[in-house]
Amino acid sequence: MSLLQGIHSPADVKALPEADLPMLAEEVREALIRVLSQTGGHLGPNLGVVELSIALHRVFDTPKDKILFDVSHQGYVHKLLTGRQTRFDTIRQYEGLNGFLLRTESEHDCYGAGHAGTALSAALGMAVGRDISGSDEHIVCVAGDAAFTCGVSFEALNNIASTKRMIVVLNDNEWSIAKNVGAVAEYLNRIVANPSYAHLHDKAAQFVEWLGGKTARKLAGKFEAGMKNLIAPSVIFEDLGLRYYGPIDGHDINLLTQTFEFLKTQTEPVILHILTKKGKGYAPALEKPDKFHGLGKFHQDTGETAASSTPTYSELLGRTLADFADRDNRITAITAAMPSGTGLIHFAQRHPRRFFDVGIAEEHAALFACGLATQGLKPFLAIYSTFMQRAYDMIIHDIALQNLDVALCMDRAGLSGDDGPTHHGLFDIGYLRPVPGLVHMQPKDEDEFVDMLWTMAHYKGPIAIRYPRGAGTGVKPKSQPKILEIGKAEVLRHGKRVALFGLGNMCEVALEAADLLAAQGIDAAVINPRWIKPLDTATLEFFARGCDVICTLEDHVLHNGFGCSVMEFLSERHITTPVVRVGWPDEFVEHGTVPILREKHGLTAKAAVAKILEVLPARCAASAA
Numbered sequence: 218m219s220l221l222q223g224i225h226s227p228a229d230v231k232a233l234p235e236a237d238l239p240m241l242a243e244e245v246r247e248a249l250i251r252v253l254s255q256t257g258g259h260l261g262p263n264l265g266v267v268e269l270s271i272a273l274h275r276v277f278d279t280p281k282d283k284i285l286f287d288v289s290h291q292g293y294v295h296k297l298l299t300g301r302q303t304r305f306d307t308i309r310q311y312e313g314l315n316g317f318l319l320r321t322e323s324e325h326d327c328y329g330a331g332h333a334g335t336a337l338s339a340a341l342g343m344a345v346g347r348d349i350s351g352s353d354e355h356i357v358c359v360a361g362d363a364a365f366t367c368g369v370s371f372e373a374l375n376n377i378a379s380t381k382r383m384i385v386v387l388n389d390n391e392w393s394i395a396k397n398v399g400a401v402a403e404y405l406n407r408i409v410a411n412p413s414y415a416h417l418h419d420k421a422a423q424f425v426e427w428l429g430g431k432t433a434r435k436l437a438g439k440f441e442a443g444m445k446n447l448i449a450p451s452v453i454f455e456d457l458g459l460r461y462y463g464p465i466d467g468h469d470i471n472l473l474t475q476t477f478e479f480l481k482t483q484t485e486p487v488i489l490h491i492l493t494k495k496g497k498g499y500a501p502a503l504e505k506p507d508k509f510h511g512l513g514k515f516h517q518d519t520g521e522t523a524a525s526s527t528p529t530y531s532e533l534l535g536r537t538l539a540d541f542a543d544r545d546n547r548i549t550a551i552t553a554a555m556p557s558g559t560g561l562i563h564f565a566q567r568h569p570r571r572f573f574d575v576g577i578a579e580e581h582a583a584l585f586a587c588g589l590a591t592q593g594l595k596p597f598l599a600i601y602s603t604f605m606q607r608a609y610d611m612i613i614h615d616i617a618l619q620n621l622d623v624a625l626c627m628d629r630a631g632l633s634g635d636d637g638p639t640h641h642g643l644f645d646i647g648y649l650r651p652v653p654g655l656v657h658m659q660p661k662d663e664d665e666f667v668d669m670l671w672t673m674a675h676y677k678g679p680i681a682i683r684y685p686r687g688a689g690t691g692v693k694p695k696s697q698p699k700i701l702e703i704g705k706a707e708v709l710r711h712g713k714r715v716a717l718f719g720l721g722n723m724c725e726v727a728l729e730a731a732d733l734l735a736a737q738g739i740d741a742a743v744i745n746p747r748w749i750k751p752l753d754t755a756t757l758e759f760f761a762r763g764c765d766v767i768c769t770l771e772d773h774v775l776h777n778g779f780g781c782s783v784m785e786f787l788s789e790r791h792i793t794t795p796v797v798r799v800g801w802p803d804e805f806v807e808h809g810t811v812p813i814l815r816e817k818h819g820l821t822a823k824a825a826v827a828k829i830l831e832v833l834p835a836r837c838a839a840s841a842a
């Protein structure tokens with residue numbers, strides 16, 4: 218039996234002799250590579266925190282002690298060590314382990330996440346809560362260097378001196394998904410590069426003593442293998458009230474364990490800066506930290522992934538905007554730490570001066586876009602639908618209220634699949650629909666996507682597009698895009714009994730449902746609405762007055778979704794044609810593949826037809842009477 222197979226709880230990690238820990242680390246890495254080559258997932262970040270996770274579970278006692286992981290994409294090793302190794306091969310699979318931490322999945326997961334920058338504030342709340350209730354647990358917050366590009370992390374730092382004690386681990390691997398950017402990244406590099414540890418503050422000196430000064434000084438001398446410079450003279454964290462320790466080698470289990478034992482004794486908030494390598498132990502991941510941050514299935518020996526022949530919407534976005542920018546020098550593109558994910562990497566290669574990666578800073582990205590727009594530029598802000606939630610106030614208060622010329626590109630709109638509820642982009646119609654003056658659209662395929670981007674490039678004012686993860690139907694865009702008429706839907710198929718309004722990627726499902734209805738002798742129209750706002754009310758009214766049932770289909774929650782806007786309009790006009798809505802329910806949808814979850818939650822053509830048929834006979838009887 219391997220060591221890892223014997224780990225059923227953190228107590229088993231503690232029971233292992235110290236000499237076995239490197240072997241455990243090796244087995245954990247082997248399990249990560251083997252399983253994720255089949256399931257996909259966040260390989261690089263987890264390979265980087267193997268020793269850290271082992272050391273944390275050697276020293277702290279979860280669930281009593283609390284360990285929070287920022288984003289929590291690097292929580293797989295923690296899962297393996299906290300009773301989930303036998304189920305690890307189910308990770309990111311339907312009904313299997315989630316790819317992030319969930320409070321409902323294990324008592325060892327004290328805080329769930331998926332969005333960056335939440336851990337520091339939550340940890341501070343826990344520490345203050347502990348002090349109020351008079352208990353004595355340790356609160357440890359693990360945050361990557363890129364988490365410190367999030368404004369919210371600094372909002373937490375601004376308050377952190379108010380706690381008596383908590384431990385922050387700054388896991389510095391110099392990478393966000395792409396290379397970490399901005400002044401914070403440079404600042405951390407400067408600390409790491411500082412060769413001096415002469416000005417040790419009292420606490421640090423005490424720490425050196427505690428470690429056994431000589432050993433520590435020896436360790437401090439060899440950067441490659443161990444601790445670099447133990448303490449930089451003064452760092453920003455100290456000025457903000459966090460006692461700073463480090464930087465130390467985050468792959469040295471013994472050093473980490475001893476350091477945590479020391480930090481546990483401290484009665485003030487502390488930050489430990491550790492240096493790790495993203496992808497450690499797996500050559501392909503070390504070579505390409507960006508690709509191996511998070512990926513689908515890959516070949517275990519080579520790290521190769523299956524090449525897809527159809528470009529994704531994201532790739533199309535980056536390439537298309539780059540083409541537009543060749544001819545229009547007002548066009549600029551902004552990402553919040555997702556140059557590859559959003560496809561803007563293609564734009565960056567062609568127009569580096571007009572491309573901006575602002576870090577994990579969606580609020581800043583939106584405001585920055587506003588500033589560019591006031592200077593006559595045309596910023597395209599490409600952010601995943603789920604992360605755009607961060608910028609909601611800016612969308613209302615800055616972009617829309619000032620009618621600024623900002624184009625919002627909401628990637629991964631709709632179900633994100635195996636990433637689960639933290640990443641599904643199921644709320645953007647709901648949150649954008651009430652914003653006055655904001656145009657919002659969704660294309661049915663890639664060709665229309667490019668037409669919409671072209672329309673956005675020529676539009677003046679706030680405008681947004683939502684599009685799903687991955688590729689669409691594979692329709693190749695025309696060489697010259699055309700400007701679409703805003704607020705004009707496209708009628709794909711005429712029909713008299715039922716009118717199916719299939720928004721975006723649900724247009725395909727609507728067409729399939731129309732075929733199923735036709736097979737039963739029911740004549741159905743299919744409309745590609747294109748515009749969520751403004752709604753094509755003329756087309757809607759025409760079909761609502763002529764058909765027995767309207768059916769809306771959307772890859773969005775039903776609450777305050779596209780179907781709601783249809784119902785609102787019909788109600789205002791006192792049109793009583795029943796509206797059957799197909800979309801996601803009023804609950805957080807779990808993780809799993811898109812087909813499985815669509816089947817489960819009734820977003821298939823068959824389910825739509827069943828819902829329509831429930832209404833149709835009664836309606837026919839009523840009109841006959």
Ligand SMILES: Cc1ncc(C[n+]2csc(CCOP(=O)(O)OP(=O)(O)O)c2C)c(N)n1
Pocket residue numbers: 262265287288290291331332333360361362363364388390392393394495510553554555577579604607
């Ligand atoms: C608000 C938000 N924006 C973007 C992301 C996408 N994202 C996930 S992990 C990550 C980088 C995290 O880097 P870091 O915190 O340094 O951890 P590492 O992966 O390097 O260990 C980003 C940008 C996110 N999770 N949340």
